[in-house]
Amino acid sequence: MSEVASPRLLATDAPASVKTNLTRAEYCSPDIYAKEIEKIFNRQWLLVGHISLAPEPGDYYVKQVGPESLIIARDKQGALRAYFNVCRHRGYRLMDDHSKGCTDGFVCPYHHWTYDLDGKLRTVPGTRDGQDFRFDEYPLHEAVCDVKHGFIFVWLGKETPPSLNQALAHWNNDEQIQGFEPERLKLAHREIYTINANWKAMLENDLECYHCSHGGHVSLAIACHFQAFYADKQNGQHFPLREGMSTFSMDGQRVSKKSLGAAENGESAGFLLWPFFCGPVFFVDHAVSLELTPLGVDKCQFICEWYVHEDAVEGEDYDKQKVSKVFHITNMEDQAFGERNYQGIQSSRFVPGALHPRREDGIIAAYEVYRQMMAAD
Template identity: 30%
Template structure:
């Protein structure tokens, strides 16, 4: 498929990386309204298991209740606002108790026990359940939306519809997790992921396994962008030695075994589908100039349980590649915040960056930029 051209398009201007107004607008119009990649269903195997999804001032408890249902609640008590869960993940009992005044909530969010409040005339515990947050389970990947009136998931990320079922990702389990903090704006992380123009120079090992022109974009407009790259060794994978570190995933077809599929999910992360494993990157903006990236390597549980299983070749390969990329992103950030910076032209190998920028501008609203320039 021929990618949409980037002819005549330029990179984002300096204001998109330094403006407090734009940073605040990104939260209001993008992060707090979008379906954000929060984790994987394997993190919630047992009733009572939970993890926190945190972004800016917001904290959400994502949990599996006693009936096995997945749900999400804002992480604050309905009494005085105290955070209920402080640890990033863990296992709850049958209830969640506030550490301040012992208000106690069921895992369904209902207020169950309230010390001394029976003395307050007209108080009804039914009026004070936890505030729920929108949660969607797509093929085992969990997405949270902080909006009170979220856009339907299928409408927000239509590029995911009907895709990737053959990887049976809901069955996979994370073998390794790595966290990175990158001294760069979150948009530069997306830009870096979305092109291999830099691969011959920055990633010689990666470029040897998948030459930078061995690519095709089958999604080139909208919130989901990307496509496959062909490996030189169709029986290999993206590892330090170029060979698979686990058996081919059960549902992957013969025509798919020699490819790696890379997709960005606006505005929260990336999914990479390999023959033998799947990678999930989540990008969490910490400030205008700092981004946390959480990376997990997901394998089939049978592979993980097999004697001699060793994910290190895949982990070491992508840890090396990630660190090379984060250095590039941090170095680019130091340039785009310069007072002398002027947007440069995109090459034909950067059509996905131009598509990301179009999606970003649509989501942000051009009136924000126009009002700032007019002022």
């Protein structure tokens, strides 16, 4: 008997009836990644936070959104604006990463060009408007910004977007979400995960719960009803809870004493967008927002924010560690899944595999959209 087995030669093409994930190049090629930024990232509404992060005129915060840094600001009239964090002089990053505050304008730290809250160039050291160039020709670059149920979305591309309402119309659960009074929230905690994987390895993981039941998410399994996920054809419409569980937490018990609106124990609702997976999910006592963005062909970022009722008092009504614990543990587990999946995908022998038609139908649906968007002009 031979001591070594002959390697089996594998067919690399799946039958047409089988839905698959993508080719190795689609996960690993810098050229395809550049095309994804142009055709998908710049043509999708992306979640960047909640209105409570900039409630008053002059309030602003800086957020990394994939390869872009944005300044989300409320102008003097109270309108939300989203500026690319790029000085119009020589392109310096205008405001510090992750900074926030209240201001009457933005001053570039390099040569002190100064911009108004509406993005207009106000002053340039050493010259006057019209002396050497016209200031009105150098406003900050601006993204389209809109709000749905208290959450702020941006459109980074130069084309006119479909309205945010139109992009979210298929959810058809506005009334239920309004029951959570989603405008009346405040940030309790934020975690930023930098993940060594192509963004689509994480997207796939976010769109299925096939991996949840095999010991992958022991903490999540306490409150979450995994089987009900498979039946949820609108992946993300709600996060089903097990019988008797009130909310998403380590023990299924509430993590904040103040309810969101008229929500009841065990209730949940959400609305999500993809291919770049983002959106909020509401529970009786807190909400969680999720943002998946790319940082490069082999790196992505996942931002998770936890919100509680605006009147909830930290230390009295909630403990932010308790509010965030179950999702934080789950996010770290998912990060490990995504990174290890991407390690396998980078092998020269990786070929697209068969997706489970019922437990991975969320991925199948998302890749139909992905392929259409990539093929569009």
